[in-house]
Amino acid sequence: MQYKILKLISYILCQLPHSFILWLGKYMGLLYFNIAAKQRNRAIRQLRESLGKSQKDAEKLIRGSFINIGRNFLEIMYMPNLKKENFETYMEIDHIARFKAALAEGHGVVILTAHVGNWEWLSAALVFSGIPLTAIAKPQPNEQHTRILNEFRAMVGVEIFSRGTSELLGAAKALKKGKALGFLVDQDAGPGGAFVDFLGRTASTPMGPAVFAKKFSAPIVPAFIVRKPDGKHTVIIGEVLHYKDKGNSDQDLYDLTVEMTRIVEKVIQENPTQWLWFQKRWNTTPEMKKTKHHTVKQQVVENE
DSSP: OHHHHHHHHHHHHTTSOHHHHHHHHHHHHHHHHHHOHHHHHHHHHHHHHHHOOOHHHHHHHHHHHHHHHHHHHHHHHTGGGOOTTTGGGTEEEEOHHHHHHHHTTSSOEEEEEOSBSOHHHHHHHHHHTTOOEEEEEOOOSSHHHHHHHHHHHHHTTOEEEETTSTTHHHHHHHHHTTOEEEEEOOSOOOTTSEEEEETTEEEEEOOHHHHHHHHHTOOEEEEEEEEOTTSOEEEEEOOOBOOOOOSOHHHHHHHHHHHHHHHHHHHHHHOGGGBOTTSOTTOSOGGGOOOHHHHHHSHHHHHO
16 A cells, blocks of 8 residues: 555656755655654764754754655665656766776676765666766665565666565676675674774674675775755766785775765765764674674675
């Protein structure tokens, strides 16, 4: 039933101009900001602890973050209107040549990204720019929500592999075929993650991107999407990274994970209203860490 309701909402929204979607999304976000006290207060607290902002400044930034969430939700419902022929109306891409050069190495590409801006539209922008894109995604708690999200992703040409399942074998095959494989790396990775300083506090961090980059000799391309003041988007393609073998596999994987974490941090610090501050990023403590063997060998399965 929920799937059908979401499909109806999507159909109605797709009859409306994008400018109205942005206007409506703003007020949906403000409504969410006012009624979701638990998420709002967690977001304000975590932003203050991470960026050292005053209560007043944190509230203002989180208000902007919730507005962006409202707009993102409606834009996801609007995705059937997003086509190769018109996507440049809604977004621009910086340095796409970096991405294509990484693909030309012939080992596939690991995409480093996070829950910044409208990450679902980031996928569409890359596909419409000629990038053969696949991604590892965590299923939603509600199966019907996962169904419609994956349907929209398929519409724009993104192949999805479910995190924590045997579908990860397909993700490995995608890299072997020279495709790009996306990882969202800003979620708590549980006891098996690498414990890295993230925005001023120790956080369990997924090592999946580093493990895949090592195993398949794949270059890593940072790619993020941020919303501009006019409501449209800019896709930022960062400098290409590579796994560096210095003779200690565990340490080398950890060092690469730290390097990638610094990139994510910088994007969030520069665009604080674009990140999901209410997510439980720092839930797992170092005391919960498992053995080093488990961290390296099972990271692909458990964290990505």
